[in-house]
Amino acid sequence: MLCLSRRKRLAILPGLALLASCAAERPVTVESMWIEGVTRDQQFDNLLIIAVTPNYNPRCNYEILVASFLRTDGVTATASCSHLDSTDPLTVDTVRPIVAELDIDAVLVSELIGRDDEIVEGGSSEQRGEAYYKPIGYGYGYPRPYYYGGYYGAFGLPVTYVKFTAEQSAFGLETSVVVASNLFETNDAQRVFSVQVTAEKQTMDQVLHSVSTGVADRLRRDGLVP
Secondary structure, eight states, rough: OOOHHHHHHHHHHHHHGGGHHHHHHHHHHEEEETTSSSOTTTOOSSSEEOOOSHHHHHHHHHHHHHHHHHHHHEEEEEEEGGGGOTTTTTTTTHHHHHHHHHTOSSEEEEEEEEEEEEEEEGGEOOOOOEEEEEOOOOBOOOSSOOOSSSBBBBGGGGGGEEEEEEEOOOOOSSSEEEEEEEEEEEEOEEEEEEEEEEEEEOOHHHHHHHHHHHHHHHHHHHTOOO
């Protein structure tokens, strides 16, 4: 995704809105579900947005955009990178103080679970890894679909026995991604709702817009935010 300074990330938000019509022409699928056993009349108005990736700039780009789509007069949405800089580890221990300080009532955690970069010229396609957290111990997991963890702690975040692994990322003219997002209420870090967005054959700017709007619109449609 885009690698921009904080000032440029904030400045680009209005411009990204212009990509909506372009992204709408590309295939985007949004699936969602309430977690079995949870009360379905829950609504949240103070959310913390987290993208689980060790790549700080793409993480902030995504978090800021999702927060901007969720934020209204009645809803506060905060990007985690506005409180954690690039040197701070993204773990349960660093997130809990933010939740307490801001009186957050729900945490939205998104994770890239699939990516296919296609080089259009020549018709070739290649699938390579993206930077990700590789689990090396046992933690809390949640059943599929939409949640692909299993070695993460509260709020689906990495715990101390997770190490970082990087694989070479492919550069392509068109990218397809699958992003899984889970909404946790903060009283007991219970998972309440899951959203999975698949955006196919888009530029990275369009992917960012498609996934962000897909998540925000689905949370609003199903009444989790006013």
